[in-house]
Amino acid sequence: MACHGKLKNMGKFRFVFVIFALCTTMLSCSSQDKTEKMLLESSQKNFQQALDKISVAVRDPEKGKLIVHFVTPTTMASREAMEYLDGLKPELEESGTKTVYVCSPEYEFLKIGNELSRQMSGLKPKNPVVFDMDYTIWAAFGAIKYGHTSLVVDGEIKNSEREFVGKTTLEKLLDNSFRSISKTASEIPLAPSKIVKCGYLDGRIGNCKGTEIERVYEFTDPRSYTEFTPYLEGKWYFGPEMAWHSDDRTGRLSVSFTGKEVCLFAKSQSGEPFSIQIWVDGSLPDKTSYGSNMKKGRVLVSDGKIYNILKNISPASHILTLEIQSKDCAIFSLEFR
Incomplete structure (x- = not known):
């Protein structure tokens, strides 16, 4: 009888454990979905704020220079870039340089790139705009070329002479001596066999x-x-x-x-x-x-x-x-x- 009672209790335990596991899995999936949704909403909000600030900065010379930081939520390179740029931020703000972060899942890079390309192509910036991104995002953005723009990758400026420079040169160039990329393409080839006019x-x-x-x-x-x-x-x-x-x-x-x-x-x-x-x-x-x-x-x-x-x-x-x-x-x- 004692053995039968133990087996019966073990059966109840297994049933309760299965229910617990199912509930935990459902809660985990639900929590993951909510997290992804929150990340997406936050990304879209940050993206729109970035576009708004870009539009203001490139039209109004009195607003100062603008640095746009594109970072991924997960990569170590992004975290290192964030720490490096956060260290520069106080000095940049003193010189009238504005900063904005765009944190986005990787699958959004092309969409963001297309939108930035579309919005920037109709503008003639009166001030330099620096796009800072880690290598992952740089790979996705490589097709977009901006006139009157310097691209910064992991703290290294890609200027018209294609130099690879470090922190000292970055700070020097931020002091009103940007080199703009020469005449370049303003669109990504979006369909096979489309003739792409590359500058x-x-x-x-x-x-x-x-x-x-x-x-x-x-x-x-x-x-x-x-x-x-x-x-x-x-x-x-x-x-x-x-x-x-x-x-x-x-x-x-x-x-x-x-x-x-x-x-x-x-x-x-x-x-x-x-x-x-x-x-x-x-x-x-x-x-x-x-x-x-x-x-x-x-x-x-x-x-x-x-x-x-x-x-x-x-x-x-x-x-x-x-x-x-x-x-x-x-x-x-x-x-x-």
């Missing part, structure tokens, strides 16, 4: 270095079109070029160029090799124009290095098309010689 940036167009690159013809994953300077073994390659993160989908990029040779900087993010299919003027390249790293119209990428993909090309204008045929993330930049 010149330091003599280059579409962020591809070459002699007479006319335009970027198509880009099928606009979220990842970003300015990027590859760094390998202590050396900066090519200057700012292009980074392409294919994420979970294949992507294609086509650019027009004039040159005899094409090199590619690429690296597998996952460590697994991936292939890139190459076309020239819509066809597989002739074998006589294969670069040293090209086989059967493809280049296999694994380690981060310079890949020679085409050489001995006729000097006429061509359209180069690249397609990543893997779901692995990739970063690459192009140089036309």
Whole structure:
């Protein structure tokens, strides 16, 4: 009987435990939903406040300079950036520089970027506006280029000479000596095969270095079109070029160029090799124009290095098309010689 009573009590305990677990799970899910909703509402509110302040600052020279800090809620880089910028804030405010934070989930970056691009494109700022962001957000915002604007990344200013500078130079430049980015693109390619009018940036167009690159013809994953300077073994390659993160989908990029040779900087993010299919003027390249790293119209990428993909090309204008045929993330930049 005693054993039967224990079993009966254990059955009751299991039932109560299951009910408790279900309730805990439901409460946890409900709490998570509420947290995400609050984050989203807070993000939208901060975003609108930022836009309002940007509009005022760029129209009214007496309002002083404005720094807009884009930060993610979770990344360590963002927390470090927040601490660094909070330390600068008192000195900046003394010099009449206003600051505003935009904290947003990553999936909102492109939406925010599009809206900022739309609003800023119709304005001619009388004062510099500094956009400060960690690398994650910089990757998402890379396609948006603002005239009369300096971009600051992790405390380093990306100015028209593409210098990488630290805190001392940042403070110096904030003292009314900003360098504006030269004529640049004001829109993100939002649909495949859309002709994107890319402005010149330091003599280059579409962020591809070459002699007479006319335009970027198509880009099928606009979220990842970003300015990027590859760094390998202590050396900066090519200057700012292009980074392409294919994420979970294949992507294609086509650019027009004039040159005899094409090199590619690429690296597998996952460590697994991936292939890139190459076309020239819509066809597989002739074998006589294969670069040293090209086989059967493809280049296999694994380690981060310079890949020679085409050489001995006729000097006429061509359209180069690249397609990543893997779901692995990739970063690459192009140089036309």
